[in-house]
Amino acid sequence: MFNHFEPSLMTFLKNLQVNNDREWFNDHKQQYEDDVRTPALAFIEQMEQWIPLISPHYEASAKKVGGSLMRIYRDVRFSKNKSPFKTNVGIQFRHEVGKDVHAPGFYLHIAAGEIFLGVGTWQPDRDSLAAIRDHMVTKPGPYLDAIEHEPFTEFYQLGGTKLIRPPKGYDKDHSLIEEIKRKDFIALCPLQESDLYQPDFCKMVASRFGRAQPFQKFICEALGLRF
Template identity: 25%
Template structure:
């Protein structure tokens, strides 16, 4: 059984984007499930199987996918549906994972893969910053290893100034890392990257290349200081 992403997959995602209303969505709901959601769930299952003996056990499937329906109660954008299919691979096998995870997003332009820790509060980001300072050589090795795979930490949403408690480190060689609000690495995906069974290998290779990111935060984020 193949993954099943095709030109029709992207046509449907474009359709949701361009016809974001209940009538169009329900008229195409069965096809969206067949060509977008079901193969995405199967991809997560296949990746789980391929990673079954990996050092950081990650798993996912239908239960770790996010809904297409949007909660618009407090949103400025009142479109009722997301036009991307997304989900995660987590150590708990649940999508409400509070620790490190791998994120997959399929959208009309292609999408992206991500790995690490996202949406951390300052309190939960603090231990990662502490660890960067306590073990700078390990962190620098991590950055160098990521670069070998053409990957790097995302710094787009970094703080302009040093975070509270780290203001005396403004001149530190790793100050840029201390200013990060998230501890995430991403990889853009083109449409063709999703087509064929090779997408499983692409996801698995990405997980293996970013495992050190997850491991770096295991102690510091998943077991935060009291």
């Protein structure tokens, strides 16, 4: 049973930052398996009992490939940064209909100096983005309730990118125009490294995710998804 992560996970990620090349990684692949992937999959497996309590339509999948754990290999085909490996652990519990990282989801990010929980939808496609914006125009009250209620704001801050000008077709004087400008509908909850090592880490993560239920529900309703 997974209880918490170990400092060895962070040690590996820090070393990978300094030695981000295939030769070093291949020489330390067993260390990656032991200190990173195995505990990450154990965490996901333990979260299988918590995620359905937050929403029965989000999934925790502890598969080595194609599940909640994101692959460590970077896609460098269109990037100026040719480093072959990600230097973070990314875990997404996405909606049951989601096929990639752009789907609505609950997210855990672990990197040296940057650990956080994320909720919402990152870089949704054009149609999904328009659907969320239109839903905000139609139901501004529920959106404001979702992002302003104290259980949410105690831990989360909205993040992501925004347009400089209002998107075409939306009233520039709308009371929510600054929210309508968003290109990402995500909120972040920062964590301390010490949080990873607490024996009730899974319970704490589930509790923080639960604080974002109204926000996730609003996004699902906008996209015609069950929550």
